[in-house]
Amino acid sequence: MVKPTDSELEILHVLWVNGPSTVRQIHEELSRNRDIGYTTALKLMQIMYDKGLLTRTEDARSHVYTAAVSEEDTQRSLVDRFVETTFRGSASKLVMQVLGHHKASREELDEIKNLLKQLDQTSPDKQ
Amino acid sequence: MVKPTDSELEILHVLWVNGPSTVRQIHEELSRNRDIGYTTALKLMQIMYDKGLLTRTEDARSHVYTAAVSEEDTQRSLVDRFVETTFRGSASKLVMQVLGHHKASREELDEIKNLLKQLDQTSPDKQ
DNA sequence: TTGCATTTACGAAAAGCTTCGTATATGTTT
DNA sequence: AAACATATACGAAGCTTTTCGTAAATGCAA
Structure with a gap:
């Protein structure tokens, strides 16, 4: 690529x-x-x-x-x-960095939460 | 910088x-x-x-x-x-990209979820 | 058709990054 | 002290990226 x-x-x-x-x-x-x-x-x-x-x-x-x-x-x-x-x-370190410092908007945070939910449906945990 | x-x-x-x-x-x-x-x-x-x-x-x-x-x-x-x-x-687009394609481990996903919770406590929404 | 405007092609300069060869200094060992 | 090993300093080459000037081609307009 x-x-x-x-x-x-x-x-x-x-x-x-x-x-x-x-x-x-x-x-x-x-x-x-x-x-x-x-x-x-x-x-x-x-x-x-x-x-x-x-x-x-x-x-x-x-x-x-x-x-x-x-x-x-x-x-x-x-x-x-x-x-x-x-x-x-470490991809997750990148995500943590971004979420910690860039003030994502309410809508963006919601988008991300929804994505996490989808990921959970694929392989759910006990939480 | x-x-x-x-x-x-x-x-x-x-x-x-x-x-x-x-x-x-x-x-x-x-x-x-x-x-x-x-x-x-x-x-x-x-x-x-x-x-x-x-x-x-x-x-x-x-x-x-x-x-x-x-x-x-x-x-x-x-x-x-x-x-x-x-x-x-768009920082959230970056996060979406990473979460969508890099298979973060269970622990990493949990870490990210916890971080999102913390962010919510700072400025909670109705969900 | 002659000239003008627009487009592409080409070459090269300037700046930044990476690399290393060579020279010089400095300490260590014999 | 002399020879040797190790460190730093310096300069420059080779690449990539960005930039643009100039020349050549192409279509349009007078």
Whole structure:
């Protein structure tokens, strides 16, 4: 599984949210958040195409790019790597860290509780 | 807050676990996991010293290095950054990802449930 | 068709990370 | 003291990531 860099992740995120886009569209989105030249965005996307992170088709005179990797898969592999380097493989330590310090909203906490319930149904304990 | 690189994190981890160490001791530990030259470890630690990630004292002829940042603080800031880049700021999405895919052990799940209970006591809801 | 705007392609610079070779200093042993 | 082992300091190479300038191609408009 290819590991996208931070900049590549920005671009993937736009594609995951907005769907297939041209360099111009991506550049416009990225420009909302930070200063970035058009050819910089282009170059990044060409590199991502070479790496296999994006596919593309010719539409009239410009290319239309599509994410070649799913958000789910990408996040999973990034999390795996992160858990490895930062928490020496302990996923639960990561969760504890996040729950302890990020003030998750009421809804988010409820979501997490529901997920835990589901996990319990799969292999319930006595509590 | 300074962001340690992956290699620097390896060294910090050894220092967090083993306490103050010489370059030689660190090099021996790192060598368990991968090929790395002595001067490579030395150079990394010198850079970390310059960055303020380590302190050091002269012991006889060699230096003894100590982590200048805590494991807790470092992990928190790395998690913050990671949540930002990979989950666009949604800490709960990260938690969902981890709980959904990493099979946490029974004990780990219980730990997490207890933590959630504590959070509830701070600001309980009707469930 | 000539010129203009837009797009892609290409190359390369700048910065950060990792790596190590070589030189220098310092202590130890004979 | 001389030779040796061990430590540090320094510089630089090789890679990756990010950035953009410039050139070449392509379509549109006058």
